[in-house]
Amino acid sequence: MSLATDLHAERARLLSRRWFLRDCGVGLAGAALTQLLARDASAAASAKNPLAPRAPHFTPKAKRIIYLFQAGAPSHLELFDPKPELTKRDGQLPPAELLKDYRAAFIKPNSALLGPKYKFARHGQSGIDFSELLPHTAKLADDLCVVRSMQTEAVNHAPGQIMMSTGSQQFGRPSLGAWTLYGLGSDNEDLPGYVVLTSAKGTSGGASNYGCGFLPTVYGGVPFRSAGDPILYLSNPPGIDAATQRASLDALRELNTSSLAAAGDPAIAARIQSYELAYRLQTSAPELMDLGAEPPAMLERYGIKDAKESTFARNCLLARRLVERGVRCVQLFHEAWDQHGNLTRDLKKNCVDTDQASAALVADLKERGLLDDTLVIWGGEFGRTPMVQGGNDGRDHHNRAFTIWMAGGGLKRGHIHGETDDLGFNVARDPVHVHDLHATIMHLLGFDHTKLTFRFQGRDYRLTDVHGHVVKDLIA
Numbered sequence: 001m002s003l004a005t006d007l008h009a010e011r012a013r014l015l016s017r018r019w020f021l022r023d024c025g026v027g028l029a030g031a032a033l034t035q036l037l038a039r040d041a042s043a044a045a046s047a048k049n050p051l052a053p054r055a056p057h058f059t060p061k062a063k064r065i066i067y068l069f070q071a072g073a074p075s076h077l078e079l080f081d082p083k084p085e086l087t088k089r090d091g092q093l094p095p096a097e098l099l100k101d102y103r104a105a106f107i108k109p110n111s112a113l114l115g116p117k118y119k120f121a122r123h124g125q126s127g128i129d130f131s132e133l134l135p136h137t138a139k140l141a142d143d144l145c146v147v148r149s150m151q152t153e154a155v156n157h158a159p160g161q162i163m164m165s166t167g168s169q170q171f172g173r174p175s176l177g178a179w180t181l182y183g184l185g186s187d188n189e190d191l192p193g194y195v196v197l198t199s200a201k202g203t204s205g206g207a208s209n210y211g212c213g214f215l216p217t218v219y220g221g222v223p224f225r226s227a228g229d230p231i232l233y234l235s236n237p238p239g240i241d242a243a244t245q246r247a248s249l250d251a252l253r254e255l256n257t258s259s260l261a262a263a264g265d266p267a268i269a270a271r272i273q274s275y276e277l278a279y280r281l282q283t284s285a286p287e288l289m290d291l292g293a294e295p296p297a298m299l300e301r302y303g304i305k306d307a308k309e310s311t312f313a314r315n316c317l318l319a320r321r322l323v324e325r326g327v328r329c330v331q332l333f334h335e336a337w338d339q340h341g342n343l344t345r346d347l348k349k350n351c352v353d354t355d356q357a358s359a360a361l362v363a364d365l366k367e368r369g370l371l372d373d374t375l376v377i378w379g380g381e382f383g384r385t386p387m388v389q390g391g392n393d394g395r396d397h398h399n400r401a402f403t404i405w406m407a408g409g410g411l412k413r414g415h416i417h418g419e420t421d422d423l424g425f426n427v428a429r430d431p432v433h434v435h436d437l438h439a440t441i442m443h444l445l446g447f448d449h450t451k452l453t454f455r456f457q458g459r460d461y462r463l464t465d466v467h468g469h470v471v472k473d474l475i476a
Contacts, residue, residue: 050218050269051193053185056446061410061475062375065180065329065441066319068358071161071203072337075384075395076403077424078347079131081148082120085422086386090115094387098425105155105397106340107389113423114388114395117344126414133351136359137405142414143362143371145406145474149418149427152382152399152434157338160381160399161205166213167438167463174213174454176438177329179463180445181219183452187326190284192222194329195322197315200336200353210331214456221331224289224318249275288321301364303356313357320364323374337380341390362407371408375444379404386423401427404437410444412476435468443470 077083091112099109120129124141137144154160159169166173174182177194186193196210203209210221253272260268291299291307294317303313312334319330334354339346358378365371383402384395401420407413418430442449442463449468453460 049189050216051181051186051189053187054183056183057448057451058446060444060446061373062408062441062444063184063373064323064327064375065177065331065409065445066323066361066374066376067176067329067331068316068354068361068376068378069161069164069203069209069331069333070337070354070378070380071201071205071333071335072157072339073160073380073382073384073397073402074337074350075339075343075347076148076401076420077116077384077386077395078118078343079134079351080129080146080403080405081420081424082129083116083386083420083422083424086113086424087115089113089423094423094425098423102400103155104385104387107385107387107396109387111385111387111389113386114392117347117393124414126416128414128416131351133348134355136356140359140362140407143366143407145411145413145415145417146403147406147417147432147437147474148401148403148420149429149431150379150383150402150404150434150437151427151431152402154382155397155399157204157381157397158206160397161203162208163434164379164381165205165209167435167465167467171208172213173461174215174219174463175208175210175221176441176463177210177221177331178212178215178219179442179452180329182215182454183442183447184328184445186328191288191322191325191327193327194219194221194331195327196221196223196331196333197318198223198333199310199312199315200334203333203335209333214461215454221329224285284325288325289318291317298364302360311357312354313360316357316361320361320368320370323365323370324368339384339394340396341394343390343393343395365408373409375409375411375441376407377404377441378406383424386425398425400425406474410476411474415474417471417473430471430473432471433467435464436471438463439468440471440474444475 077086093110094113102109118131118133120131122129123138126142128141128144128146130138130141152160152163154163154169162171163169165175181193194210210223212220252275256268256272259265260272291304291314298317299307302317304311304317307314312332315332319332322330336350336353362371362376365374365376380402382397382399385398387396388394389396401424418432419428420426421428439449442452449462449464449470453462
């Protein structure tokens, strides 16, 4: 056999199909793996910022939320829902038929009725009734949407607050703010997309009111402190200057980026984002919290006497500054409304602390052109009983009927929804359950509440669980 024939035979052997599959299998697998990793890395890169703005299911009416959570449960009977019949029957026992299957938190259901402690008057062209305790809020009557027919299952503070915040009385579900951020992302890369501010005593429900539950941690609310660093450990420790910290973060980012390219794990991308956000917060958070740039007239408008003192009024102004900067959700917690006794005195104080600032926030947003696409919510976890507690000057928890008000964000203005019976005990018309409220909020944000879901432990979860319907009568 000639040399040419031998070379031809060897070439044929080397290029045979069997040889190609046998000896190049690793190469093919490697090429496929490389392609898959490249695809995953690309996907991870697209998820590089999990807080990047995202489009909702349909055109939204609201783009952001400010939730003024009045923890402790304000009395609808003294503030929003006038009941002349309750005044007439002050001191009498409630009708027996009302008390069937009724569950109170502390009092005996057959306690005497308690007439409202404060007077009401109609305001604005809409003629909405407000208590004499709310002179500033009353001036906004034609801008507000008042829901007098709220209902919930919870009868105590922690489960009631968690129910209002997450749609469940159980710990571990994502909060309304977390779902909002998960669905829409944030418009500011230098601040958290969901910020929490507290005054008075905070909340009975604690961090569960603003947690992320089973959603990725990046969607949870970030509490800002009122004194010192807005966030713990925001300042560099002694001996670490800005250049040293930046060099450390650059080295860490390089290691994480290398791991991301190799593994394509979105959690690594989230970790990179978290470190970088923390770095940017060192500049953006102190600037945000410093009210020195606000004119004295603005501080006076909100009722802020000391710009550094932690108050509900200061937090309301910070809320406006946060949404101006593209923060998606701001939640204020003010737990001071649990008037089992001293109702007359404490309600007056609470309204002095909150009425002016709440109204100033709504008016300020309106003047700046932000109210139309900002949803403002004011309310607690439930209401108070028509029956007396604590001698003759207190009310117990009441979940069958209570009032909240909302403004902006595509809602009707100068509108009252729902009605309670003559004693403010039960909803008489157009009930709105917490799940219905959540479904309506999601709708205003541009989401079908049944389709904004997250798979956890084998099933798809949503804010409204398996409940809720959109209350179309609230929407403009």
